[in-house]
Amino acid sequence: MLIPFPIKNTIDSRRSVRSYKMTAVKKDVMDEVKDYAKSLYVPFEHNVEIKFFKANPTKALYTIMKSPPDNMAFMAETDIISITKAGFSGELLILFATSKGLSTCWYGHYKLAELERLMPHLQTPEQIKESNLGYGYAKGVTTGRRAICISPLGYYECGGLRLMDRFQNRVISFKRKGIKELLANPDDYDKLSDDIIYALDLGRKAPSAGNSQMWRFAFDESYKTIIVAMPEGYRHFKWEHPNVDIGICACHVWLGLIDKGYNPKIVVHEEYGRAVWRISI
Ligand SMILES: Cc1cc2nc3c(=O)[nH]c(=O)nc-3n(C[C@H](O)[C@H](O)[C@H](O)COP(=O)(O)O)c2cc1C
Structure with a gap:
């Protein structure tokens, strides 16, 4: 099967979880996640690798919460196209893990020195200094x-959150903009088919750093191609790599069209410093 999880249910049930039991993922489940990572099908060429690593039960890596034993890293080059593809591929892993009953949370602001200690991956010691005040890769x-x-990758520990984090998890977490607010041209809404609206609805539910939802949707003249990108010149004051999030959103839109029985074509280009995804039926 192209997509080995129920698409809409999995997208609707995924939440960023920031409180974990300090227990390892069951071996059979971990094996399934690793197998999926190895055989991952994405509809374009890419160089993304999913690495799995163990962490200690301290706050050294994620800083607001203790690490569970099992974790994964989305590895790629750092140009715009590579990181947006890391977003797309990584989200398939996140959704697959969700469908297996695991909790996850995308983290761009992990502590780089601790990650390097747990999972040596840097090419030179100088690269440590490129992180932003110690967080993220550069x-x-x-x-x-x-x-x-x-x-x-682990199991939700209910009640393990500070009040503030619980508030963030529950209230901010699943708030999303409506589809109309996300259209580059709001007049397009009336021209969209039900299937395209279905795909955009799954797209708008994608996770994004700080829940910024920086994606905007545009279309070709036939309204059979959805264009996913952030607005030209978009900047976020805290998150340096919003093209990762754009890849995650493109993944949800692509999954939405697959769920409606299409075999969508997909291309991604860099335009004016942004990743621009075109997904066509
Ligand atoms: C690319 C990316 C990076 C993120 N980085 C962090 C992070 O460093 N720390 C954190 O607590 N949450 C991080 N998040 C999680 C978002 O805050 C979360 O996805 C968003 O608030 C929406 O909530 P939801 O995932 O529960 O729907 C990140 C999400 C994405 C997509």
């Missing part, structure tokens, strides 16, 4: 293959 495009983002 402020922008840089040398070598890096951990673009990481995620815990």
Whole structure:
């Protein structure tokens, strides 16, 4: 099967979880996740690798919460196209893990020195200094293959959150903009088929750093191609790599069209410093 999980249910049930039991993922489940990572099908050429690593039960890596034993890193080069493909591929892993009952959370602001200690991956010691005040791989495009983002893999520990984090998890977490707000041209809405609206609805539910939802949707003249990109010149004051999030959103839109029985064509280009995805039926 092309997509080995129920698409809509899995997207609707995924949440970023920031409180974990300090227990390892059951072996048979971990084997399934690893097998999926190895055989991952994405509809384009790419160089993304999913690495699995163990962590200690301390706050050294994620800083607001203790690491569960199992974690994964989405490895790629750091140019715009590579990181947006890391977003696309990584989200398939996140959704697959969700469908197996595991909790996850995309993390762009992990502690780089701790990740390097747990999972040596840097090419030179100098690369440590490129992280932004110690967090993430670098402020922008840089040398070598890096951990673009990481995620815990484990079981939700109910009640393990501080009040503030619980508030973030419950209230901010699943708030999303409506489809109309996300159209580059709001007049397009009336021209969209039900299937395209279905795909955009799954797209708008994608996770994004700080829940910024920086994606905007545009179309070709026939309304059979969905264009997913951030607005030209978009900047976020805290998150340096929003093209990762654009890849995640493109993945959800692609999954939505597959769920409706299409075999969508997909291309991604760099335009004016942004990743621009075109997904066509
Ligand atoms: C690329 C990316 C990076 C993220 N980085 C962090 C992070 O460093 N720390 C964190 O607590 N959450 C991080 N998040 C999780 C978002 O805050 C979360 O996805 C968003 O608030 C929406 O909530 P939901 O995932 O529960 O739907 C990240 C999400 C994405 C997509």
